[in-house]
Amino acid sequence: MRSVREAWKAAVASAVADMLAEKGADPSLSEAVAAEAPPDAAMGDVGFPMFPFAKALRMGPPQIAAALADRLVAEASAGAAPAGTVKAVGPYLNVFLDRASVAAQALGSRSLGSSYGRSSSLAGSKVMIEFSSPNTNKPLHLGHLRNDVLGESSARILKANGAEVMKINLVNDRGVHICKSMLSYMAYGGGRVPEDEGKKTDHFVGDYYVRFNDLKKDDPKAEEKAQELLVKWEAGDPETIALWKKMNEWAVGGIRRTYDRTGVSFDKYYYESQIYLTGKDEVQKGLASGVFFKADDGSVRVDLSPIGLEEKVLLRKDGTSIYMTQDLGLAIHRHQDWPFDRLVYVVANEQQYHFKVLFYILKRLGYDWADNLFHLSYGLVNLPEGRMKTREGTVVDADALLDSLRELALEEIQAKGREDAVGDPLDTAEKIALGAVHYYLAQATPSKDMIFNPKESLSFNGNTGPYIQYMGARISSLLRKRDRGEGSASKGSVRPELLSSPSEWELVRLVSSYPEAVEQAGAEYNPAIVAAHVYAIASAFSKFYHDEPILSCEDPDQAATRLALSEAVLVVLKNGLELLCIPFLEAM
RNA sequence: GCGUUCGUAGCUCAGCUGGAUAGAGCGACGGACUUCGAAUCCGUAGGUCGGGGGUUCGACUCCCUCCGGACGCACCA
Structure with a gap:
């Protein structure tokens, strides 16, 4: 159908260009020819508004449409126009396609089967798409389902258009929130395992995360202890690591079962625990090349005034990295792993600022692929009763x-x-x-x-x-x-x-x-x-x-x-x- | 306060990148099963496209402004 429509568009544009030339006007104005769909199929299958040419031709749009129709009918009788018939309908020139040939083409989809609808519009391009990115302290909720379906579906659509796609999942398996569920388990778990309670493994972990609220009441120092546990984790304390590993396996295992259930899959998993330190060297390089600067307090920062923002810290004065540092390093490393042409992040719209800055920095660092980064930003999923809130327990599992x-x-x-x-x-x-x-x-x-x-x-x-x-x-x-x-x-x-x-x-x-x-x-x-x-x-x-x-x-x-x-x-x-x-x- | 974004029928959403009379679904009301699955279909009511300016032959669509909501504005992720 498109090919027929494109052919008609070209034919109309050429006829308009001829008319413009005859009137001594600029023929390139014919580029304004636009193919549209008439509101009612009885008026035609494709419509071309004639308003844009009225001034140059010194004619009313309906007159132009009529004159053009005559011209195209003459061309058709000479065999020079595509199949179909034209008709002036007020200020529009409408085309009635040859329905039998369009119908024959449509029926051809039967023999194409599952390949019908594929295109080569993205052939040759490599697209990496990151989505889901769960935390390992709780099971997936309704918001993840939106993320997952957007990510998985986009990946399938990109593939259908000929792209080579790499789906990746960045698991947030470290941080103080993970330590909270560990601490809670240490206090109340009594060595139990999910099977003891007949629970899906990620729910088992999630329940202990929720019970951290109880722990805060039982132990006023709970928050502090969580921070201490994080320090122990970063120091590689064997006992802490062992528990962390065990609970993460439960969490990730359960989450994967949900992916299996919903038909979502990934080509590669990245774990924050393994990559959270990356990016520091990139920041140092950027500092050396003058893209970043060292502030008076010793922190390394980037000036964002060219994009209308303030400064952003990339390395704390003690040299430790932050979220932005990590994502910066990760993007670069991923490109080394698998040299993509485009990178898509399926992440909620609350992180728009983060990606705006991230993309800008990558561009400043001179990566040629930085122009093809895309934040597939999506909105919150709410319920008819109102907003989902973790604290109020209204999150839909x-x-x-x-x-x-x-x-x-x-x-x-x-x-x-x-x-x-x-x-x-x-x-x-x-x-x-x-x-x-x-x-x-x-x-x-x-x-x-x-x-x-x-x-x-x-x-x-x-x-x-x-x-x-x-x-x-x-x-x-x-x-x-x-x-x-x-x-x-x-x-x-x-x-x-x-x-x-x-x-x-x-x-x-x-x-x-x-x-x-x-x-x-x-x-x-x-x-x-x-x-x-x-x-x-x-x-x-x-x-x-x-x-x-x-x-x-x-x-x-x-x-x-x-x-x-x-x-x-x-x-x-x-x-x-x-x-x-x-x-x-x-x-x- | 600054920035981003959204505001379309009672409700949930479309609106093809500025074009013909603003469309669906739900809900409401009224119809259609001796017939391929009625888990369906048809009809009716319901809109000043948040308000006001502007650009244009033409604006739901672009610009400005006001009102209202969401999100951001960390050396958290």
């Missing part, structure tokens, strides 16, 4: 959320009496729960704060994951029937020109523009674009399915063609859901 959604989905399957039809009810319920959460989180514009409504996410009605999964299941059901010999489709042949009704054309249009959506999502690091497209096609299919007989169509050719269209829709649904980390279901 990821595992518990998935469990409760799975339970609700299971109840629905049972209520509909579909246990036998779905085969494995619990597994199906789990996949519906995952579809609900991932779709809901992925469909929102990343940068904005959002409200997560669990009940709404699971609704089988409306703009939800399960609704889309349902359309996939319906099409699968049709195909099963066809394979069993039902209907007349097998006796007919596929004829794209039969796809002419409004609902059929809408589906053709959406199938054929799917690759553009994937490409745009990749260019903007925005899975929501794929989500919107997948929902649109599911919704359009639902209408089509309701209005038109498919398998039960009397005319074999029409049945075969409509079934082929359904298969094309299925290809888009499957591929799109895959990009969004939403399981596809044959039946539900």
Whole structure:
């Protein structure tokens, strides 16, 4: 569809340039030709507004559109224009595409299967993407799920556009917050292990972190002791390290189980405990080259006035490093490990300042890849009841959320009496729960704060994951029937020109523009674009399915063609859901 | 106080990089199952696009200003 549209755009631009030249105006003004979508398909498939040329041509836009239409019709009769017909509609020049050829192209997606929607727009580029980055003192919560789905989905979209992608996870496994859960365990743990309490290992650790609040009441010096423990840890005290290792294995092990459950994976794990000292040497180099300076108090700083900010300390006066130092070193080391062209950080928007400064410093240090750093900044996830707060215990635990959604989905399957039809009810319920959460989180514009409504996410009605999964299941059901010999489709042949009704054309249009959506999502690091497209096609299919007989169509050719269209829709649904980390279901 | 960002229907969100009558979903109200899965579909009501200026042939979109919310402004991560 794009190629046809581009061809028309070029044809219109060339015709406009000719008109401008004839009137003695500058032909390069024709670069302002823009292809748009008319509000109603009855007005045309592609529209070109003529306003920008009115002044230069000394004509009203409607007159320009009419004159241009005549010109292009003449070219078409001479075989010089792309397929389709043109029509002046007020100030717009509209094009009606040759629907049969667009439909034929859309049906071609069936043979491409899982590769339909791939592009080479990012071919040859290496993209590293960092996401999730959990702390090892507590399990994943709803906010992580948004981070994870944005990261994993973006990675899949980038790959679909031809990029080579390296997914990395930076685990925050050191620091005073980790020491707090250790201290709490030392006080209350009594040597117990997760199995003793029948708990998932990361929850076991998280519970001790929460109990640090009790410890503060029992022991007024708890905060101090946590700091002391951190010092012991940094000194490599064997006992401290042993406990730290044990608890971290529990935490990371549990978190990994949640990743397995949600379909998130990483190519490489980095641990802060191993890299928190990196970056010092880079700062020293920058100091030597004059990018940084030594302040009167002995600390090393960078001047941020060129980007309208103050100074930033990079090394304390005692020579110890800070967060920025570490991230600086890590970025450089990562590039040595795997020379990426772009580096994407999926991190909450509260760290915008941090990345602004980090990117600026890397650029000042002269790294050529510093121009292609991107902070995929996302907003908070809140609940209908209000904001999640750790202290108030209103944080939504990821595992518990998935469990409760799975339970609700299971109840629905049972209520509909579909246990036998779905085969494995619990597994199906789990996949519906995952579809609900991932779709809901992925469909929102990343940068904005959002409200997560669990009940709404699971609704089988409306703009939800399960609704889309349902359309996939319906099409699968049709195909099963066809394979069993039902209907007349097998006796007919596929004829794209039969796809002419409004609902059929809408589906053709959406199938054929799917690759553009994937490409745009990749260019903007925005899975929501794929989500919107997948929902649109599911919704359009639902209408089509309701209005038109498919398998039960009397005319074999029409049945075969409509079934082929359904298969094309299925290809888009499957591929799109895959990009969004939403399981596809044959039946539900 | 300074900076960033957001404000679109009762609620949750789109709005294709400045174009045709601002769109969906939920909720409300009213319809559609002897028919491929009604976990669906159709219709109705509901908006001064936070307010006010400006740029433009044309502004939800760009600029300024005010109001309101969020986040940041550490030698914490």
